[in-house]
Structures are given as C-alpha cells and as structure tokens.
Amino acid sequence: MPDPYSVLDLERNATAEQVRRRYLELARTYTPEQHPQKFAEIQEAYQQLRDPAKQLERTLFEPETSDTIDDLIAKAQHRLVRRRLPTELLLQLDAHGE
Numbered sequence: 001m002p003d004p005y006s007v008l009d010l011e012r013n014a015t016a017e018q019v020r021r022r023y024l025e026l027a028r029t030y031t032p033e034q035h036p037q038k039f040a041e042i043q044e045a046y047q048q049l050r051d052p053a054k055q056l057e058r059t060l061f062e063p064e065t066s067d068t069i070d071d072l073i074a075k076a077q078h079r080l081v082r083r084r085l086p087t088e089l090l091l092q093l094d095a096h097g098e
Contacts, residue, residue, distance in 0.1 A: 002045075004048040008045050
C-alpha cells in the first residue's frame with residue numbers, strides 16, 4: 001500500500017482531527033460511485049492512520065523510517081500508555097527487539 005499520509009496529502013505530524021477532516025473532504029470529492037478505486041485507496045489510508053496500533057506497527061516496521069525504535073516509542077508514549085495494544089503487535093515488537 002502507498003504511504004497513507006501521501007494518499008491523504010497530509011504531513012506526518014497531522015493530528016487525528018486533521019486526518020479525519022481530510023478523509024471526509026476527500027470522501028466527498030471521490031465518491032465510491034464515480035471513483036471506486038480512488039475511494040478504496042482513501043478509505044484504506046484512513047483506516048491505517050486512525051488505528052493507533054496499525055499506525056505504530058507501520059511506523060516501526062517500514063524500511064524507510066529513519067528514527068530509532070527508542071525515538072518512535074518516546075514520540076508515541078502517550079498512545080502506548082493510554083491504549084492497549086493487540087497481543088500480536090506486542091509479539092512482533094518483542095521479536096523485532098531480539
């Protein structure tokens with residue numbers, strides 16, 4: 001899948017509200033009846049960015065990331081503390097750290 005930030009034309013530091021607003025704007029422009037493929041791409045990008053666990057997984061395991069895992073965890077610390085991560089993601093993080 002292409003980068004969800006580029007699909008939604010957002011900066012990487014976009015807030016959840018900015019992501020939601022941009023998704024709604026694009027969904028109104030690219031309706032599923034007129035642009036089914038583009039709409040599906042927009043919807044998939046939004047799903048990736050609105051789910052914190054998916055967003056963290058993508059950030060940690062994408063090859064082009066330049067941040068260290070410690071930097072990424074420090075940036076996402078408030079999300080890690082407030083939300084429970086799926087067991088599958090925790091196992092991947094554990095395996096990645098070995």
